[in-house]
Amino acid sequence: MEDSISIVIAAYNEEENIGDAIHRAAKIVSREVRDWEIIVVDDGSTDNTGNIANQIAKKNKRVHVITHRYNQGFGSAFADGIRRAKKIYVTGFPGDNDWHQETFSDLLKAREKDCITSQYMISLSTREPIRKFFSLTFTKIMNAMFNVNLQYYNGYFICPIAMVKNMRLISKGFTLLAEVKIRLITKGVHLKEIPFSYKPRRYGVSKALTLKSFLQTFSFLIQILVEMSFHL
DSSP, X not given: OOOEEEEEEEESSOTTTHHXXXXXXXXXXXXXXXXXXXXXXEESOSSXXXXXXXXXXXXXXXXXXXXXXXXXXXXXXXXXXXXHOOSSEEEEOOXXXXXXXXXXXXXXXXXXXXXXXXXXXXXXXXSOHHHHHHHHHXXXXXXXXXXXXXXXXXXXXXXXXXXXXXXXXXXXXXXXXXXXXXXXXXXXXXXXXXEEOBOOOSSSOOSTXXXXXXXHHHHHHHHHHHHXXXXX
């Protein structure tokens, strides 16, 4: 059976980036497989993000748009995209378009039918000091909690859709990517990490450093710790 890939793009107030993100993702994935789709989840944007995505979808039947009436968080948006995905593999692409072309291409090429492939950042030196601190701290906490040794938890991944289609996910924020990985690892699924270089976004400000994002991360850690304790 020929490979096929679903790409989830979660976006909130990314009107300056979403068009280029969709077009770049489409251009790169079309070089890898003939059967693909892009699922844009407009997470309650108050700018022109949704309109831009819908206009592209009208011209390209491979692009689909899910619209949230209000902002629910990256985790909820990405999980909705996973539920909508219909291809053999599922992956993600950043709505702020902050990836080098090679980064996405490498991830697509690294897909395997019996494992999840995840990306880790080669260097955090280009990140803001506070974001670098929280990223390293989160990685240490997760590794200690689950007795694993991942280099990075919040990078995008690619895996067979069957692995995650019906997965129960609790994270509402950016920790959704970490949750997917740790749930698969605890089920015995092999995780392969590959490197990528970070390219700062051209427009707008990252939503990862907001108070809402920090609270969502704290909430996730508490919930997953409680859940883990009950399963010991």
